[in-house]
Amino acid sequence: MAEAADFLAVAEQAADLAGQVIRPLFRSALLVEAKGDASPVTEADKAAERAIRGLLADRLPEHGVIGEEYGEINPDADWVWVLDPIDGTRAFVTGRPLFGTLVGLLHKGEPVLGIIDQPVTGERWIGLAGRPTQFRSGLGGTARCRPCASLAEAELSCTSPDMFEPDTAPRFAAVKAAARRTTWGGDCYAYGLLALGLVDVVVDATMKPWDWAALVPVVEGAGGRCTDWSGQTLRLDGDGTVLAVGDPALLPSVAKMLGG
Known part of the structure; x- marks a missing residue:
C-alpha cells in the first residue's frame, strides 16, 4: 500500500515548479507598477497552481486536488493534494x-505530508507524518520547537487582527493579553518559525483547508501541535480556527481561553 513518503518527491517537484513561476514576479517592475492592484499576484497564484496541477495530473491522476484558485477535483479520493x-x-x-507556497497531502482526510516553501529565501520545511520535520536553508536553523510551558513567556504570532469576528476577537484578545509579546503578519511563514523554535504560539481564524493542510505535518513533526481553537483535530469541514503551539504543554490552557 502506498505511504505518504512515496509521494515526497512529487511534492518537492510541485514546490519547485511554483517557485519558478513566483520568483520572477517578486519585487518585479510589473508588481511595483501595479501599485497595490492584485492582478500580478493573481496571475502568479494561478500560473503556479496550474503548473502543480499539471504535474499531479501527469504523475498521480488518481489523486484528488483541492486548490485555492481552481477548486476541487476528485475530493473524495483517498489521497488528496x-x-x-x-x-x-x-x-x-x-x-x-513572509509568504510561502503550501503543498499538502491528505490521506482519508488526515494531513500526512506538508511543505512550506519560501521561494525567494530558499527556505523549505518538509513535514511527513511519523518523521521529524526537515528544514533546508542557507540561513541556518533546525526544525525543532522549543520548550515554553507558560503563555506568559510565549512569543505569539497572528496573521492579522482583521481576521477576527465579534465572537472570536475577545477570545484572541485574552490570549494576546496573557502572552509575552505579539507579532503580526507572516501567514504560513509564522508556522515555519514556530517549527524552528522562534515562535511559541500562532493563532489564526477564517482559515481554509489550503491554508492549514500543509502546516500540520510541519508543526507536529517539529514537536508541536496544530489544532482548532478547541484543541481538536483540524477537519475539512471545520470552523476555520487554527491554533499552533510549539510546546504541547501550552495547548490545554490556550485552547481553553480560545474555546469560548
Whole structure:
C-alpha cells in the first residue's frame, strides 16, 4: 500500500515548479507598477497552481486536488493534494518575503505530508507524518520547537487582527493579553518559525483547508501541535480556527481561553 513518503518527491517537484513561476514576479517592475492592484499576484497564484496541477495530473491522476484558485477535483479520493501557491498575498504585494507556497497531502482526510516553501529565501520545511520535520536553508536553523510551558513567556504570532469576528476577537484578545509579546503578519511563514523554535504560539481564524493542510505535518513533526481553537483535530469541514503551539504543554490552557 502506498505511504505518504512515496509521494515526497512529487511534492518537492510541485514546490519547485511554483517557485519558478513566483520568483520572477517578486519585487518585479510589473508588481511595483501595479501599485497595490492584485492582478500580478493573481496571475502568479494561478500560473503556479496550474503548473502543480499539471504535474499531479501527469504523475498521480488518481489523486484528488483541492486548490485555492481552481477548486476541487476528485475530493473524495483517498489521497488528496491541498494547494496554496502564494500564502501571504499582502506580503508578496509589498515585497516582503513572509509568504510561502503550501503543498499538502491528505490521506482519508488526515494531513500526512506538508511543505512550506519560501521561494525567494530558499527556505523549505518538509513535514511527513511519523518523521521529524526537515528544514533546508542557507540561513541556518533546525526544525525543532522549543520548550515554553507558560503563555506568559510565549512569543505569539497572528496573521492579522482583521481576521477576527465579534465572537472570536475577545477570545484572541485574552490570549494576546496573557502572552509575552505579539507579532503580526507572516501567514504560513509564522508556522515555519514556530517549527524552528522562534515562535511559541500562532493563532489564526477564517482559515481554509489550503491554508492549514500543509502546516500540520510541519508543526507536529517539529514537536508541536496544530489544532482548532478547541484543541481538536483540524477537519475539512471545520470552523476555520487554527491554533499552533510549539510546546504541547501550552495547548490545554490556550485552547481553553480560545474555546469560548
